[in-house]
Amino acid sequence: MDFKDIRSQFPILDQQVNGRPLVYLDSAATSQKPYRVIETLEKYYKEYNSNVHRGVHTLGTRATDAYENAREKVRKFINAGSTEEVLFTRGTTTALNTIAVGYARENLSAGDEIVISFMEHHSNIIPWQQVAHKTGATLKYLPLQEDGTISLEDARTTITSNTKIVSIMHVSNVLGVINPVKELAEIAHENGAIMIVDGAQSAPHMRIDVQDLNCDFFVFSGHKMCGPTGIGVLYGKKHLLENMEPVEFGGEMIDFVELQTSTWKELPWKFEAGTPIIGGAIGLGAAIDFLEEIGLDNINAHDQKLARYASERMSEIEGIKIFGPKERTGLVTFTIDDVHPHDVATVLDADGIAVRAGHHCAQPLMKWLKVSSTARASFYLYNSEDDIDELVKGLIKTKEYFSNVF
Template sequence: MLNASIREQFPILDQEINGHPLVYLDSAASSQKPIAVIEAIEDYYRRNHSNVHRGVHTLGTQATDAYEGARERVRSFIHAAVPEEIIFTRGTTTAINLVASSYGDANVGEGDEIVLTPMEHHANLIPWQQLAKRKGATLRYVELTPDGRVTLDAVQAVLSDRTKIVAMSHVSNVLGTINPIAEVARLAHEKGAVMVVDAAQSAPHRKLDVQALDCDFLAFSGHKMLGPTGIGVLYGKKQLLKNMEPVEFGGEMIDYVDLYESTWKDIPYRFEAGTPIIAGAVGLAAAIDFLEEIGLENVEAHERELASYAIEQMKTIEGIEIYGPEDRVGLVTFNLKDVHAHDLATVLDMQGIAVRAGHHCAQPLMRLLKQSSTARASFYLYNTKEEVDRFIEGLRQTKEYFNYEF
C-alpha cells in the first residue's frame, strides 16, 4: 500500500460532506489535484504567462519553453518517438474526434468497416458512428465474454479486408477490463487497419508505451490523472499525422496565408489552432512529475489492492451484484438489488461518500448488462483501506435506510 501521507497532498480531501469526512471514490470520472499541480498552474499565471511561439520578449520565451517542455514531458511519459507525435487537445473526446474527422474522412469510404467493442465510452463510439454515416461505412462490434472481456478470437471474427479502423478502450470505465491492445493492434495491422486507443482510464494508473503497444493513435485526458480540466493528448504516429489535414483553422496553425489560399505548419502545430492550452499543459506536466515520482507501478498495485479488498467485503453483503472480470483495475461497478443506483449514491453522499451513479457514458454496455444504470466506486493513489471500510459500512447503512429485506 502507498504511504497514507500522500493523501495530505490533496487539500480538497480535507473537508466534511454532510457532517462526515469526505471519502472520494469517483476518480474514474475526475481525479483530485495535488498541491504540486495547483502551485505549478498558479506559478505559471503569476510569473510566466504570455502567448507562445509568437513573441520574442522574455515572458513569451518562458511561456513557450514551459509549453514545449510539457510536450516533451508527455512524450517521455508515453514513450513516443518524437515530440511532434504529441498534440495537445481539450481532452480524450476532442482527440478522438480529431482522428475521426481528419484521418477517418480521408481514409474511410463506402463499404469500409470500423471495428469497436460494446464497452466503449461514448467518446470512442459516437465519433465513429458519425464517420460511418458520413462515409457510408459499416460498424462492426467485437463480442464480449460473459464477464466483459475481449478475446483475440472474437476480434479476428469481425476483422476483414474492409476493416480500416479498430477503436478500443485500453481499460473499460465501467467494467475495469484491461484490453489486450498490443495483440489487437497486431491483428488490425495484418488487415491494413489502424489502431485507435482510448487511454483515458489507463494513463492515470499504469505505465504506457505507445511503441510497445504499436497503436497508431492514442488519446487521454489530464483531469483524470491529477492534472487540470481542459487539457488532453492525442498521440499519433508521425507519418500518419504528417499526411492528415487539420480540422480547425485560424492562427498559430498556419504557415502562409493569402487572400484565397493558405498553407499549414508542420505537425504538431497544424492541429493546435489558436492560443493553445498553455496553463493546462503546464499542469499536466506537473501531474506527470507527481505520478512518476511515486511510480505508476506502485499506483496500480495500490489501487488493485483496494479494489480487491472492496470486492471481497462487498461479496459479504447480500443483494450486491458486481460487474466485470476478476482481473481489473482499481474500480468496482455494482448495484444493490431493488435500489436504483442514483438512490444508492444519494444515501452514500449523505454519509460523505462520493461514488458515481448512472450509465457512465456507456449506454450500449448498460443494455448488455441489462441495467439502466449502475453505481461505481473508483480508487486512486490518495484512497486508503480505512476509506474502503467506511464505504462498506456505508453500503450496509444504505440497506438499512431502505429497510432492505429479501
C-alpha cells in the same frame, strides 16, 4: 512514497461533506489535484502568463519553454518517438473527434469497416457512428465474453480485410477490464487497419509505451491523472499525422497565408490552432512529474489491490452484484437489489462518500449488462483500505435503510 502519506498532498480531501470526512471514490470521472499541480498553475498565471510561440519578450519565452517542456514530458510519459507526435487537445473526446474527422472521414468509403466494442465510452462510439453515416462505412462491434472481456478469437473473426479502423478503450470505465490492445493492434495491422487506443482510464494508472503497443493513435485526458481539466493528448504516428488535414484553422497553425490559399506549419503545431491550452499543458507536465515520482507501476499495484479488497468486502453484503471480471483495475461497479443506483449514491453522499451513479456514458454496455444504470466506486493513489471500509459501512446502511422503507 508511502501511499498513506499521499492523501495529505491533496488539499480538497481535507474537508467534511455533510458533516463527515470526505471519502472521494469517483476518480474514474475526474481525479483530484495535488498541491504541486495547483501551485504550478498559480505560478504560471502569477509570474509568466503570456501567449506562446509569438512574442520574443521574456514572459513569452518563459511560457513557450514551459509549454514545450510539458510536451516533452508527455512524450517521455508514453514513450512516443518524437514530440512531433504529441498534440495537445481539450481531452480524450476532442482527440477522438479529431481522428474521426481528420483521418477517418478522409480515408473511409462505402464497404469499409470500423470495429469497436460494446464496452466503449460514448466518446468512442458517437464519432464512429458519424463517420459511418458520412462515408457509408459499416460500424461493427466486438462481442464480449460473459465476464465482459474481449476474446482474441472473436477479434480475429470480427476484424477483416475490409476493416480500416479498430478503436478500443484500453481500460473500461465500467468493468475495470484491461483490454489486450497490443494484440488487437497486431490483428488490426495484419488486416491493413489502423489501431486507436482510448487511454483515458489507463494512462492515469499504469505505464504506457505507445511504441510497444504499436498503436497508431493513443488518446487520454489530463484531469483523470491529477492534471487540470480541459487538457488532453493525441498521440499519432508521424506519417499518419503528416497526411492528415487539420480540423481547426486560424492563428499559429499556419506557415503562410495568401489571399486565396494557405499552408500549414509542421507537426505538431499544425493541429493546434489559436491560443493553446497553455496553463493546462504546464499543469499536466507537473502532474506527470508527480506520478512519475510515485511510480506508475506502484500506482497500478496499489489501485488493483484496492479493487480486490473492495470486491471481497462488498461481496460479503447480501444483494450486491458486482460487474466485470475478477481481475480489474481500480474500480468496482455494482448494484444493490431493489435499490436504484441514484438512491445508493444519494445515501452515501449523506455520509460524505462520493461515488458515481448512472450509465457512465456507456449505454450500449448497460444494455448488454441488462441494467439501466449502476453505481461505481473508483480508486486512486490517494485512497486507502480505510476508504473502502467506510464505503462498506455506507452500503450496509443504505441496504438497511431501504429495507425499512419498503
